[in-house]
Amino acid sequence: MEKDSKILITGASGFLGRFVVQRFIEEGYSNLRCFVRPSSRMEALEAVVKQRGAHVETVRGDLLSREDCARAAEGIEIVCHLAAGFDKSFAGAFMNSALTTRNLFEAFAERGKPRRFVNVSSFAVYSNLGMRRGAILDEECPLESEPQLRFDAYGFGKLEQEKIVRELGAAHRIPYVILRPGTVYGPGKTGLTGRIGIDTFGFMIHIGGSNQLPLTYVENCADAIVIAAGRDGVDGKAFNIVDDETLTSREFLNAWKQKTKRWFSFPLPYGLAWLLCSLWEDFSVRRKGQLPPAFNRRRCAAEWQGNRFVNKRAKEELGWRPRVGVDEGMARFLAQFDRKVSR
Amino acid sequence: MIHRVAVIGCGKIADQHIVALQRVPNTKVVAVCDREMLMAMQLAGRFKIDAVFGDAIEMLQTAEPSSVHITTPPQSHFALARDSMRSGAHVYVEKPFTVTASEAAELVNVATEEERVLTAGHNYQFTLEMCRMRRLVGEGFLGGNPVHAESHWSYDLGDISYVGPVLGNPNHWVRQLPGQLLHNILSHGIARLAEFLDDDAEVVSLAHQSEKLRQLGGGEVVDELRALFRDGKGTTGYFCFSTQMQPGISQLRLCGIRNSLLVDQLSGTLTRHTPRNAKSYLAYVIPPLRDALQGVRHAVANVMDFLRGELYQDFGMRELMARYYEAIETGGPPPIPYREIVLTARLMDDIFRQVAQEPECERIEEAAVNPVSA
Numbered sequence: 001m002e003k004d005s006k007i008l009i010t011g012a013s014g015f016l017g018r019f020v021v022q023r024f025i026e027e028g029y030s031n032l033r034c035f036v037r038p039s040s041r042m043e044a045l046e047a048v049v050k051q052r053g054a055h056v057e058t059v060r061g062d063l064l065s066r067e068d069c070a071r072a073a074e075g076i077e078i079v080c081h082l083a084a085g086f087d088k089s090f091a092g093a094f095m096n097s098a099l100t101t102r103n104l105f106e107a108f109a110e111r112g113k114p115r116r117f118v119n120v121s122s123f124a125v126y127s128n129l130g131m132r133r134g135a136i137l138d139e140e141c142p143l144e145s146e147p148q149l150r151f152d153a154y155g156f157g158k159l160e161q162e163k164i165v166r167e168l169g170a171a172h173r174i175p176y177v178i179l180r181p182g183t184v185y186g187p188g189k190t191g192l193t194g195r196i197g198i199d200t201f202g203f204m205i206h207i208g209g210s211n212q213l214p215l216t217y218v219e220n221c222a223d224a225i226v227i228a229a230g231r232d233g234v235d236g237k238a239f240n241i242v243d244d245e246t247l248t249s250r251e252f253l254n255a256w257k258q259k260t261k262r263w264f265s266f267p268l269p270y271g272l273a274w275l276l277c278s279l280w281e282d283f284s285v286r287r288k289g290q291l292p293p294a295f296n297r298r299r300c301a302a303e304w305q306g307n308r309f310v311n312k313r314a315k316e317e318l319g320w321r322p323r324v325g326v327d328e329g330m331a332r333f334l335a336q337f338d339r340k341v342s343r
Numbered sequence: 344m345i346h347r348v349a350v351i352g353c354g355k356i357a358d359q360h361i362v363a364l365q366r367v368p369n370t371k372v373v374a375v376c377d378r379e380m381l382m383a384m385q386l387a388g389r390f391k392i393d394a395v396f397g398d399a400i401e402m403l404q405t406a407e408p409s410s411v412h413i414t415t416p417p418q419s420h421f422a423l424a425r426d427s428m429r430s431g432a433h434v435y436v437e438k439p440f441t442v443t444a445s446e447a448a449e450l451v452n453v454a455t456e457e458e459r460v461l462t463a464g465h466n467y468q469f470t471l472e473m474c475r476m477r478r479l480v481g482e483g484f485l486g487g488n489p490v491h492a493e494s495h496w497s498y499d500l501g502d503i504s505y506v507g508p509v510l511g512n513p514n515h516w517v518r519q520l521p522g523q524l525l526h527n528i529l530s531h532g533i534a535r536l537a538e539f540l541d542d543d544a545e546v547v548s549l550a551h552q553s554e555k556l557r558q559l560g561g562g563e564v565v566d567e568l569r570a571l572f573r574d575g576k577g578t579t580g581y582f583c584f585s586t587q588m589q590p591g592i593s594q595l596r597l598c599g600i601r602n603s604l605l606v607d608q609l610s611g612t613l614t615r616h617t618p619r620n621a622k623s624y625l626a627y628v629i630p631p632l633r634d635a636l637q638g639v640r641h642a643v644a645n646v647m648d649f650l651r652g653e654l655y656q657d658f659g660m661r662e663l664m665a666r667y668y669e670a671i672e673t674g675g676p677p678p679i680p681y682r683e684i685v686l687t688a689r690l691m692d693d694i695f696r697q698v699a700q701e702p703e704c705e706r707i708e709e710a711a712v713n714p715v716s717a
Contacts, residue, residue, distance in 0.1 A: 062512050091355045091357065287655075292656070
């Protein structure tokens with residue numbers, strides 16, 4: 001990929017987006033266009049751009065607007081689609097993930113000079129219901145077939161988004177790559193992943209403490225996206241993005257608690273969590289949703305069953321190597337809490 | 344008799360309608376329709392609905408629904424409801440019912456002409472505690488009609504998943520409504536008051552933009568409203584909408600000449616206030632104890648309602664739908680009197696007109712003191 005290729009990055013002002021922009025600039029790409037919502041806070045992205053003295057074009061708009069997508073896609077050769085829709089409702093998640101992607105992809109086909117569409121998805125698209133604890137979850141694992149039963153609007157949106165990319169990629173003959181990052185962590189994100197446990201009731205019910213978390217440090221993940229934009233021979237493929245080194249759920253929670261002095265937590269064995277989730281799900285079905293099926297077998301398995309995660313395909317075919325190790329990544333992640341305390 | 348139901352508009356609220364309909368006997372969703380076919384298809388796919396349409400007229404002619412639920416943005420409510428009733432369907436229209444009171448009145452005329460049942464999505468009027476309140480008022484607990492009613496309604500701007508896109512896009516359909524953000528949120532709070540006010544009620548209102556909204560880049564949008572009402576019989580009302588008040592509030596207070604009632608919709612409680620006859624310092628002891636006892640009773644009643652399967656999210660919507668379909672089957676009165684629907688729309692019209700006429704220079708001065716941050 002030439003250094004003056006026209007590259008569009010959606011979600012550029014977000015947690016991951018600004019690191020992707022930073023990485024592109026560091027790699028010497030000079031023709032970047034960032035798509036951001038009109039209401040997005042721009043300080044972090046502006047700081048990245050200013051610090052490196054780069055010129056980056058910004059397009060403000062809404063991916064639900066075909067006109068805005070057309071403006072953004074004009075003359076673009078590579079799209080890195082990071083914009084994510086977080087909505088609790090299934091319709092909202094679909095609208096903010098699938099519909100927006102349809103608009104963007106079609107605008108790319110019509111107004112761009114398409115060479116590749118890099119779609120950033122999520123581990124939420126997988127189903128591990130039929131897998132054993134400790135089994136390896138890789139790109140060959142089945143996708144979730146019943147996101148509604150899992151009560152996972154985000155996963156539903158991401159599944160439909162991937163479907164749209166595959167369909168439109170085939171219809172318009174536009175090469176695409178799908179990246180599925182695990183749990184992205186780093187400075188700028190202060191919350192805990194749902195894979196640690198349940199915080200719905202005001203304290204942390206910590207489930208599956210010995211589970212390996214599919215961590216990827218934000219800069220490592222950004223590297224993978226930048227590489228995927230230009231790597232030959234990976235069209236139409238999906239890649240899981242997890243770092244070489246990771247932590248168990250217990251190790252991550254303990255480090256976080258030590259730093260933030262927050263959360264009372266108590267451990268819940270996975271077997272008991274499975275039983276409670278099953279009872280909750282059955283009650284929800286029997287009482288026609290009087291309790292929403294927020295806890296259910298599919299979610300329990302997806303979040304807390306405990307699988308092993310590998311990055312073999314990303315390393316072999318993308319040539320990606322996580323540059324930041326888990327010790328350094330955690331140090332940078334936890335340092336943000338020091339800054340907050342000192343302020 | 345099976346009601347063949349169609350849903351026009353496949354956004355977030357459509358899910359709630361279909362889930363609520365699953366609890367209403369003798370109903371079957373036979374078609375969904377959305378100008379954006381992908382939205383219609385995702386809804387149909389998740390709820391196993393066979394017929395999917397991108398055009399409402401084609402849907403009315405092909406699927407021939409006996410009842411249509413309209414869950415589109417309000418700008419399209421009038422035409423879709425009118426066309427649906429003209430095609431022979433009964434109609435349930437989500438709130439806000441229409442953009443203007445004249446449209447609301449016109450729809451009521453069409454319903455009357457076509458002998459169709461028409462209702463507005465004022466589902467918070469039918470929660471368990473609101474139904475209990477209505478029963479007590481009917482039994483004369485207040486000593487007659489209320490002399491004063493107060494409605495408090497709040498919305499937390501902390502969840503910017505809704506307000507973010509609205510503020511970010513001046514062409515968003517919410518921004519195109521006469522009352523903008525207020526227009527899309529107030530209906531429930533005003534409908535509570537319309538139930539107890541006569542048609543000649545007058546309103547005086549004040550609105551402004553909160554500091555929080557200003558920081559979010561609120562532009563010309565206002566999000567704080569206070570309004571006073573009075574009808575020809577002297578019944579007064581007060582409405583307060585806020586995005587600032589914490590904790591969130593959703594209450595209706597009814598004051599009568601004998602007793603008063605307080606409906607709290609966030610905790611699902613109905614509190615009775617009766618004259619406090621305790622003497623001397625006992626006035627500081629007995630009434631709080633009586634209030635505490637009521638609180639315990641409320642908690643127990645809510646637990647029992649839950650166990651009986653009567654307390655659940657969207658009970659109000661299910662109850663309103665059940666009454667709407669009952670009215671269709673029996674030919675009885677509509678669940679919400681048309682007078683109330685039109686009065687709610689007219690009071691909202693008046694409020695938004697007054698808000699629009701407030702001198703803009705005041706807001707500009709405020710903005711100069713507290714500049715908008717991007």
